[in-house]
Amino acid sequence: MTEIITNDRRMREIIQLARTVAQSRATVLIQGESGTGKELMASLIHESSARAQKPFVAINCAAIPENLLESELFGYERGAFTGAVNSKAGKFEFANGGTILLDEISEMDLRLQAKLLRVIQEGEVDRLGGRKPVTVDVRILATTNRNLADCVREGTFREDLFYRLNVVNLTLPPLRERTGDVSLLANRLVRQFADKNGRSILGISPEALALLESHGWAGNVRELENVMERAALTTPQGGMVQAAELKIERQIRGLADETQRAATPDLSGWSPGRTLDQIEKNVILDALKYHQGNRTHTAKSLGISIRTLRNKLADYRRDGLEV
Ligand SMILES: Nc1ncnc2c1ncn2[C@@H]1O[C@H](COP(=O)(O)OP(=O)(O)OP(=O)(O)O)[C@@H](O)[C@H]1O
Ligand SMILES: [Mg+2]
Numbered sequence: 001m002t003e004i005i006t007n008d009r010r011m012r013e014i015i016q017l018a019r020t021v022a023q024s025r026a027t028v029l030i031q032g033e034s035g036t037g038k039e040l041m042a043s044l045i046h047e048s049s050a051r052a053q054k055p056f057v058a059i060n061c062a063a064i065p066e067n068l069l070e071s072e073l074f075g076y077e078r079g080a081f082t083g084a085v086n087s088k089a090g091k092f093e094f095a096n097g098g099t100i101l102l103d104e105i106s107e108m109d110l111r112l113q114a115k116l117l118r119v120i121q122e123g124e125v126d127r128l129g130g131r132k133p134v135t136v137d138v139r140i141l142a143t144t145n146r147n148l149a150d151c152v153r154e155g156t157f158r159e160d161l162f163y164r165l166n167v168v169n170l171t172l173p174p175l176r177e178r179t180g181d182v183s184l185l186a187n188r189l190v191r192q193f194a195d196k197n198g199r200s201i202l203g204i205s206p207e208a209l210a211l212l213e214s215h216g217w218a219g220n221v222r223e224l225e226n227v228m229e230r231a232a233l234t235t236p237q238g239g240m241v242q243a244a245e246l247k248i249e250r251q252i253r254g255l256a257d258e259t260q261r262a263a264t265p266d267l268s269g270w271s272p273g274r275t276l277d278q279i280e281k282n283v284i285l286d287a288l289k290y291h292q293g294n295r296t297h298t299a300k301s302l303g304i305s306i307r308t309l310r311n312k313l314a315d316y317r318r319d320g321l322e323v
Contacts, residue, residue, distance in 0.1 A: 008178035022048035032172030035222030038143040054098030062104035080129025105142040193232035
């Protein structure tokens with residue numbers, strides 16, 4: 001059962017609204033920075049709905065290459081494309097009667113957006129290569145860490161689809177704006193991680209708590225989870241978590257160091273005979289590895305659009321690379 005830990009007034013209002021709209025079939029758009037709990041909120045909506053016993057199917061639109069995303073979502077018939085030896089149902093069909101979560105919806109390309117709009121309007125999906133549409137009853141939830149209205153203005157997201165998705169909007173506040181939540185979550189998390197690892201920790205010292213509360217938490221609750229997991233492991237048995245143990249500052253600098261190491265010139269810089277394309281390819285692959293395959297984070301860190309990144313990776317795949 002999903003538990004969203006919070007003491008924050010805004011969060012509590014959002015959870016209340018989520019529980020109320022869960023009863024309906026309304027499409028819900030969940031916005032918020034990375035790590036604010038969007039997927040958690042989606043699970044809560046599904047679990048609080050009359051569809052709770054039916055499937056909850058999540059698909060990450062940023063993690064799957066464009067051409068695959070289409071067949072994953074809508075399915076295909078045998079012979080629809082080279083390699084389609086058997087027919088396969090898409091996620092929409094799997095989710096029938098239940099809920100589908102379209103994670104990181106802003107990364108869906110415009111052509112697929114048009115197809116999705118049709119599913120929402122008609123309540124039926126067309127498998128690739130299929131002759132007749134399949135009727136589905138699926139509740140749609142979508143998340144994004146980009147402002148989707150901005151994407152509409154920039155022309156990368158269809159306005160009509162935006163309105164269809166944004167029937168109910170839940171925008172989760174970043175952790176740094178939730179007074180009280182840092183200390184509540186930090187205490188809960190350190191206890192959970194200590195229990196899980198068979199360690200006994202008394203709590204968090206006032207200095208450590210003050211440090212936690214002044215931190216920016218760009219990675220929100222996910223970042224706090226990481227910090228508290230490490231603290232639960234490094235704090236001496238029977239002791240309190242101390243400020244020095246949190247290594248918040250060092251952690252950030254450590255990351256920067258690693259980024260630099262991953263991109264050292266001998267790996268990706270120029271040397272005689274190397275073309276710009278080759279150098280670029282090395283940089284992109286390094287960054288992708290560093291971000292553990294997460295395309296959104298990789299594209300962001302390189303200052304390019306996710307679409308550009310995808311196109312480049314598709315080129316590399318054509319050259320036989322497995323990316
Ligand atoms: N209020 C909360 N209480 C307990 N755990 C939380 C809370 N918010 C987030 N978490 C935990 O933090 C982590 C990140 O949450 P989640 O995956 O839902 O974030 P997200 O908004 O989907 O992030 P991203 O945009 O990066 O995908 C998860 O492990 C989740 O369980
Ligand atoms: Mg998520």
